[in-house]
Amino acid sequence: MNERTxxxxxxxxxxxxxxxxxxxxxxxxxxxxxxxxxxxxxxRQNGGTRRYLHQRMNDKVFHDIPAVMHNIETVSKHLRRxxxxxxxxxxxxxxxxxxxxxxxxxxxxxxxQWRTYSFIEGTTSHDHCERPEQAFEAARAFGWFSSQLAxxxxxxxxxxxxxxxxxxxxxxxxxxxxxxxxxxxxxxxIDEIRFAQQRREMxxxxxxxxxxxxxxxxxxxxxTKLNNVLFCKRTxxxxxxxxxxxCMPGYSLYDFGDLVRFTAATSDEDERDLDRVGTDLELYRAxxxxxxxxMRGTLSKREILLMPFAARLVTYTIGLRFLADHLAGDIYFKxxxxxxxLDRARVQFRMVERMEQQADTMAVTTS
Numbered sequence: 001m002n003e004r005t006x007x008x009x010x011x012x013x014x015x016x017x018x019x020x021x022x023x024x025x026x027x028x029x030x031x032x033x034x035x036x037x038x039x040x041x042x043x044r045q046n047g048g049t050r051r052y053l054h055q056r057m058n059d060k061v062f063h064d065i066p067a068v069m070h071n072i073e074t075v076s077k078h079l080r081r082x083x084x085x086x087x088x089x090x091x092x093x094x095x096x097x098x099x100x101x102x103x104x105x106x107x108x109x110x111x112x113q114w115r116t117y118s119f120i121e122g123t124t125s126h127d128h129c130e131r132p133e134q135a136f137e138a139a140r141a142f143g144w145f146s147s148q149l150a151x152x153x154x155x156x157x158x159x160x161x162x163x164x165x166x167x168x169x170x171x172x173x174x175x176x177x178x179x180x181x182x183x184x185x186x187x188x189x190i191d192e193i194r195f196a197q198q199r200r201e202m203x204x205x206x207x208x209x210x211x212x213x214x215x216x217x218x219x220x221x222x223x224t225k226l227n228n229v230l231f232c233k234r235t236x237x238x239x240x241x242x243x244x245x246x247c248m249p250g251y252s253l254y255d256f257g258d259l260v261r262f263t264a265a266t267s268d269e270d271e272r273d274l275d276r277v278g279t280d281l282e283l284y285r286a287x288x289x290x291x292x293x294x295m296r297g298t299l300s301k302r303e304i305l306l307m308p309f310a311a312r313l314v315t316y317t318i319g320l321r322f323l324a325d326h327l328a329g330d331i332y333f334k335x336x337x338x339x340x341x342l343d344r345a346r347v348q349f350r351m352v353e354r355m356e357q358q359a360d361t362m363a364v365t366t367s
Contacts, residue, residue, distance in 0.1 A: 206306075
């Protein structure tokens, strides 16, 4: 990807190569996420206006853009077949991918690789959960998304980010960074290193169950942050799941675990006051209830019992990633202060510790 921000003229030239009727009258940047460059255009059509969302995809993060777009197309087509001509299904709608004028799913041009969606009007997203009802709706939406893809063979999808869901892989990255320690940082985070090593065995639990068939490989979303749900401004209900870049074969409990890690956190991800760090149990319970309702019986009893463990495991996994990056010299995650990734790792590990202390309260039954 050309790392230079495209000019307005370049963006306009790119978006006009998509199969959109009418006249483009405006195009402006939209600050959303940290991966892609996103813009919103307004088109004059049939006496009114309509908006579209355009993204210049980051091929430094996603090296195989054709695979990403293959997965998005496959998932979207599968969901649309379920809808049987309806604009919504169970109150949810699916992103409309707009093709190029040559009927391709994305555009390759001088400024990069672009895709376009119809803009979903009347919706909003949230970076922080405001109340249990919101948590329930988000979890119900992600559960619904997974349940509708339960009959999509994961082998039809490609692994766009190798080992993305694998905790053993993240553990190996941490151990490699610790062995190399290129910035001599290990001596300043002995407690965090010890914490990660003491829980080493938990890293292999889910991978072992997947290999044995005790839990199934499913098509998962892979990035179940609260702000990847669009909520209806009028009703407050969840309307649409967005950001399908990490849709690929995985395990459903990763989606649930990451949802808990992000949505039920009592602090920011880089909070320095660890006394503020933990999991809001009221929000957690709302996430459990919403996810189970959305999944509609798709999860096995074994998966349901593993839900609190998945929350701990995914949080531990993200902590490993932050700690590994700190040891390696902050080469992956963007940092804004000295020790930023170490602060992030400390938050994740404190959340794991608190979840361990609250294990009985966080248990989920199958009755």
